Amino acid sequence: MNVFNIYLPVAGIEFNAILLISIGFCVGVLGGFFGVGGGWIVTPALNIFGFHMAFAIGTDLSNIFGQTIGAVKKHQKMGNIDWKLGLISIATSIVGLELGSDLIIALEKAGDVGLVVRWCYMFLLWGLGSYMLHDYFDSRQKVSATDSRNGAGEEAKQRPKLSERLHRISIPPMISFPASGIEGVSIWMILLIFLFTGFMSGFLGVGGGFIIMPALVYLIGLPTAVAVGTSLVTVLFSGAYGCLTYALKGRVEIVAAVIMLIGASIGAQVGSTAVKYVKGYGIRLLFSVMIILAGFSVAIEQVYKITQNQVFQTYAGVVLMGTAMSMSVIIIATLVADARKERNRASIK
Amino acid sequence: MTFKRIATIVILSITLVGAIPFISQAERDPLASEKPETALSMKVDTKKLSGINLFIARMYNEDRVLYATTVTLVMAVLGTTLAFITDLVLKALGLEVSKISHRE
Numbered sequence: 001m002n003v004f005n006i007y008l009p010v011a012g013i014e015f016n017a018i019l020l021i022s023i024g025f026c027v028g029v030l031g032g033f034f035g036v037g038g039g040w041i042v043t044p045a046l047n048i049f050g051f052h053m054a055f056a057i058g059t060d061l062s063n064i065f066g067q068t069i070g071a072v073k074k075h076q077k078m079g080n081i082d083w084k085l086g087l088i089s090i091a092t093s094i095v096g097l098e099l100g101s102d103l104i105i106a107l108e109k110a111g112d113v114g115l116v117v118r119w120c121y122m123f124l125l126w127g128l129g130s131y132m133l134h135d136y137f138d139s140r141q142k143v144s145a146t147d148s149r150n151g152a153g154e155e156a157k158q159r160p161k162l163s164e165r166l167h168r169i170s171i172p173p174m175i176s177f178p179a180s181g182i183e184g185v186s187i188w189m190i191l192l193i194f195l196f197t198g199f200m201s202g203f204l205g206v207g208g209g210f211i212i213m214p215a216l217v218y219l220i221g222l223p224t225a226v227a228v229g230t231s232l233v234t235v236l237f238s239g240a241y242g243c244l245t246y247a248l249k250g251r252v253e254i255v256a257a258v259i260m261l262i263g264a265s266i267g268a269q270v271g272s273t274a275v276k277y278v279k280g281y282g283i284r285l286l287f288s289v290m291i292i293l294a295g296f297s298v299a300i301e302q303v304y305k306i307t308q309n310q311v312f313q314t315y316a317g318v319v320l321m322g323t324a325m326s327m328s329v330i331i332i333a334t335l336v337a338d339a340r341k342e343r344n345r346a347s348i349k
Numbered sequence: 350m351t352f353k354r355i356a357t358i359v360i361l362s363i364t365l366v367g368a369i370p371f372i373s374q375a376e377r378d379p380l381a382s383e384k385p386e387t388a389l390s391m392k393v394d395t396k397k398l399s400g401i402n403l404f405i406a407r408m409y410n411e412d413r414v415l416y417a418t419t420v421t422l423v424m425a426v427l428g429t430t431l432a433f434i435t436d437l438v439l440k441a442l443g444l445e446v447s448k449i450s451h452r453e
Contacts, residue, residue, distance in 0.1 A: 009402040010393055010409050066424035070432020079448040181451075223451035243424055247417035250391055254405060254420050258427060265431030273444050280453035339444055 011055050011253040019049065024063060024260035026321075028267020029328040032071040033274050034287050035231030036209030037064040037239060040294060041324045042260075044301075048317035055253050058246030062257040064207070065239035067264035072232050074272035080229030082179040082222070085190075089212065089230070090237050092191050093198030100202020118302045121204050125295030128214055132288035135160065135218075136281055163221030180222045180230075193219050207242075209235045210291060217284065224280030267328070274331050277338035286327060293323040 004017045023045050027038035039060050046056035075081050107113040159167075166189055167182075175187045197215050201208030209231050216227035246252050275283065297319040304312035393406040408416050439445070 007402060009398055009406045012393065062420055062424050065421070066428030066431075069425060069428040070435070073429075073432060074436070074446060077448075078446050080451075223453060225449065225451050240421070240425075244417055244421050247420040248413055250409065250413055250416070252417075252420050254416075254423065255402075257420070257424060261424065261427055262431065265428055266435045269432055269435040269439060273439055273446055276446050276449050280451065335444070343443060 006255065006259070008253050008255050010250075011051060011256065013050055015050065015256060017259050020256055020259045021263035023321075024067070024263030025267040026263075026324040026328045027063075028067045028071075028264035028269075029271040029274075029331050030267075030290070030324060031064070031067055031209075031232070031235070031264070032074070032268040032271025033228070033278075033283065033331050034210070034271075034290070035213045035228035035235070037061075037068070037207040037235040038209075038324075039064060039207045040210070041320055044297075044317050045321055046256075048314065051253070051256075054246075054249075054251045058242075058249070058251035059253045059257045059260070061239055061242030061246055062252050062254075063260045063264050064235060065243040066257070066261040067268040068232055068236040068239055070265055071268040071272045072229070072236050074269060075225075075229030075232060075275070078225070078229070078272075078276060079179075080225045080275065081233060082177050082226055082230045083233065085177050085180060085216075085220070085222075086230045086233030088190060089194045089197075089234050092194035093201065093208065093212075093234060096195040096198020096200075097202035097208075099195075100199040100204075103199075103203055104205070115302070115305060117204060118298055118305070121206075122295050122298045122302065124200070124204070124211075125291045125298065128211075129288045129290075129292035129295065131218075132214065132284050133292070136285045136288065139281060159221040160218045162218050166219055167221065180220075180226050182221060185220070190220065207235060207238055210287075213287070214284075217280075224283045225275050228275055228283065270335065271328075271331060274335040277342070278331075278334055282334070286330060290323055290327050293319065297323070 005014045006017050007014050023042060027042050030036060030041070031038045039057070042060040042063065043053070043056045046059065047053050051059070072081065104113055104117070107116065167185055169186050169189050170184075171186045171188050173187050174184045175190065176183050176185070193215055194212075197208055197211045200211050212234055213227050213231040216222045216230055217224055222230065243252065247254075297316045300312050300316040300319060304310070304316060392410050395403055395406045395410070398406050408419065
């Protein structure tokens with residue numbers, strides 16, 4: 001292992017290059033496939049393996065910026081990006097983010113805000129994950145019922161129920177998003193949704209990709225692939241801003257960021273390509289499993305904060321890394337299997 | 350991909366990663382560090398550095414704006430270049446992408 005150790009001049013530590021590339025690759029695959037930045041995986045991983053938290057966040061944000069450029073380009077090519085919605089999301093989320101961080105500052109005066117935030121984070125991950133899992137099995141049942149009536153091959157074309165209800169709110173002015181196939185929706189509803197996602201990002205101290213992607217699907221009614229691409233636009237902008245601002249404060253380890261980017265760029269291309277082969281519900285199923293497991297990692301971290309036993313912190317990282325690794329393996333396996341099937345079909349024709 | 354298969358892969362991976370702390374403790378490599386080692390000093394000690402590391406450390410110490418601009422530009426250029434190369438490799442492997450129909 002020591003052969004691959006490199007010295008990081010800014011952070012002043014030795015680190016294993018293979019480990020950096022592997023972390024980058026896993027997070028790149030997840031980023032390209034789910035439309036998330038993956039900061040919730042990289043930051044604790046780097047911290048556990050020896051980085052100071054501030055360096056871990058700054059280096060991670062720089063990596064997110066680099067890996068997302070290629071992923072956005074690829075999703076654009078596949079027609080998965082609604083730029084209009086993406087830009088509205090960036091502008092509105094900033095306001096929500098400020099409100100969320102203001103609430104944190106206010107709560108800090110009252111006591112240990114970290115515990116409260118982690119409880120909220122945990123229940124958000126589990127709540128969202130369970131809802132998505134329930135939605136998956138519910139829709140599969142409906143599809144098999146439709147198949148038995150009309151013959152196989154029918155796909156679920158309906159928008160999620162929640163977004164259908166929200167679309168009925170018709171407070172003017174109305175706005176359309178042709179790239180997402182959304183006609184005449186109240187702009188107030190859109191602004192309110194992004195204000196909420198921004199607020200949650202600011203409150204929980206996360207990039208927000210994992211909140212925006214499901215919000216785009218379940219609240220606005222975007223097709224999953226478009227939600228993934230559009231979410232990446234927000235991630236790209238927050239990554240670019242985070243990279244610059246953390247580097248100005250001297251909290252980016254450039255050598256580590258560059259090495260991690262080698263794995264992350266390759267991973268992001270693989271993850272983005274996999275979106276072509278996996279149906280929307282498949283993406284949502286994997287996403288729900290991933291965030292439920294991430295919720296367990298936060299729960300273990302919470303136990304560590306309460307007991308101050310270092311073992312729990314290590315295992316929080318282990319669960320998180322294990323989740324990232326297993327999801328990457330599943331995504332790559334699906335990509336390879338589906339690409340092979342497509343090639344076989346093409347050769348038969 | 351069935352739910353059962355996903356669950357098996359997830360459990361196996363977590364078990365595999367779970368072994369890392371034990372292996373690393375035996376070797377005492379960077380994985381074994383229990384506490385973050387990085388100091389948050391604003392200046393890097395350049396005495397023992399040479400080559401590219403010295404160049405980076407000097408830039409970090411002397412001009413933080415230049416350092417930040419360099420980091421941002423390097424990440425953008427490298428991200429784009431690596432994505433382009435990976436895309437070419439994926440194309441060669443028959444994994445080319447074009448406009449897709451959005452199936453749910």
